[in-house]
Amino acid sequence: MAEAALSFERVSVSRDVETISRPSLSYWQDAWVRLKANTRALVSLYIVIALGVFTLAGPLVWQVDPSAQDLDQISVAPGTDRAAVIVPRYQPWSGATARVEGPALQAQEMTAPTVSVDIVGEPTTQAVRIQWDAVPGASGYRVYRNIADPAPDDHLGLPLADILTADRVSFEDRLDLKPRYYFYSVVALDRNSMPAPVYNTVATVPTRVITAEEAVARGLADTPDALRLGDTVHLALHPFGTDYLGRDMLARLMHGARVSLFIGIVAPFVYVLIGILYGSAAGFAGGRTDQILMRFADFVVALPFLLFMILFRILFGIEGGDSGILPMMIAMAILAWPAAARLVRGQILQIREEGYVSASRLLGAKTNYLVLRHMIPNTMGVILVTLTFAVPSAIFTEAFLSFIGMGVAPPTPSWGSMCNEGIKTMLTHPHELVFPAVFISITVLAFNLLGDGLRDALDARMRSRE
């Protein structure tokens, strides 16, 4: 057995078994990772950012004056046809006369609708001209206009004119015409101006027309010469429609967002800041001062919030031309700080007893250092969550006050006051209520979900058990 060459080799020892696989994360980095994992919160964050862009950059892109009235398009829903045909200027119409002699008409005895009504010429939004056959013995006629078919219930609609001469058998309607269905009804009148129980109706849809001069005045064309008769122009675009005064909804929503979001974000900022100062003062002072301060906070909490918001609104009364934003913010700041103060005080009392604060103090840290290094960073998370949840409630408060007419003063749009105006025409023009309401709801929803996400990400103890 040959002596085998025994060779010993040194076994390499790997020492990287216990290396930490990733760098340690700070509190905020960790929170951000958690937040990113939460789809709902992330989507909400994007919505909040989008709302911010809509509010700040929107008016730069969509440069329509929110208080300018478009009288051609009042309460127009989005997507309505805007085409208008160029026509010559209005030409007076002499109308038609006719008379059929007969025994004096007894209106109540008239049974057959002998009047037959016709449209004369092309019905346009400039004028609709109607003519009818004379009724024997009639001493006059009455013309009605309705936007629904009068046939089922004999609802003739708006009486447009009483024609008290027997030989006039035509009428020209120039009253606020829109491109939609109109039903003109004519009844004969007897000597006592009593209308006959029978009528005849003609239905028509006027075409929207505009003269070249009007088109230039509304900025639809540069010069009247550029337009020929019969050309089609499009009226000003309103992507979200117009309200009951013909104001552009999109521009109003953008400017309303400024008011609603400004109040919704700045007011909580102010009162949470007051709460932080007050709460930390109470928490640091401790003892009797703390008790007195917090008892006062309890009293302020007991004040019925919305009632006092209204009282303060009267107290700070707004002058003409004022928007009423500032009084609302001051009132909110006066009334809403105690919740944040309580929270911060509780946090400070808790953190004061923590081991790391004692350790830091043992190592010789001064009060200032303790506050800046330990107290504030450790309460930041809770404060941020409070702030996020305070935004929707502030937006609600603004909307509520504006809705009952105690918030932002009329010319200034806010989502709440737009809802207040829209609710009156809810049945006929729902878009005037729907848009501001949807904007309020989406904003509140986004901030609520973002708050949930932030709470889960920032505060392990308050994490909701989903």
Next chain:
Amino acid sequence: MLRYTVKRLIQGVITVWFIATATFLAMHSIPGDPLTSDKAVSEEIRKNLEAKYGLDKPLGEQYVIYLANMLQGDFGISFSQENRSVNDIIREHFPVSATLGILAIAFAGLGGILFGALTALYRNRLPDIAIMFLVILGISVPSFVFAALGQLALVNLNDLFGTSVLPVAGWGTVLHMVAPSLVLGLGTMAFLTRLMRSSMLEIVNSDYVRTANSKGLPPTRIFLKHQLRNAILPVITVLGPSIAAITTGGFVVELVFAIPGLGRYFVEAVQQSDYTVIMGTTVFYGAFLVFMVIVVDLLYGLVDPRVRLE
């Protein structure tokens, strides 16, 4: 328990005094006074009126008179409605608001507890997802939008049946109360559902529920006796603030549904600067809310024996 009750009542009285004082100071720092109006009043008449209402006295004296009147339950006379004292207005219209509020809170409480328990039992399944979606909607949509949508729904409903199934607005019969109280309770119900769900989920995993399960108690008994009773506690705690929310939420609902409640009169009084009505109703509402919070806290002690020991 008695000591605690007395202590809370004393605190409550002080709070009401604070509210009354704050209201008094707020109303008296408003520029002008109730007699300043469009109608020019001669100097003589003005003096007489000021004397009648005590407005010529120094502020301190006015304050004492105000408190003394209030202690006797006299809130003064309305400035805008002839021959009506604030007491009459409160007596006449508060019951309407209270009925509406009680119905709303009952609806919100029952619905919240029921739906909350349901979502927790069916956690992450269809009923849970569907209800929680509605809850998020309920929390995010302002009350006046619900009121408007509610009216719209009623109009369509009545159209569908061809008769007036439920009245769209007004007050009087039980049918009038259905829609407004549902609308008023909706937001609070959403909030309570959420609260009930999380408290239920906590309890499902608790030791005593596991014990009850392992010793073979029937599930209904566990649900009713162990889970529900314990899960309701946090809901009762927030009932106080919920009553406050429903009271002020009533303003809008009363306005939209044309209900002659105190909230609507308050809003009208504010719009007409009817100072005595504003002051009276504010103090009245404040006292009412403070009292309700105390009642809820005492109720909590009755429901949860653990609190009583403290």
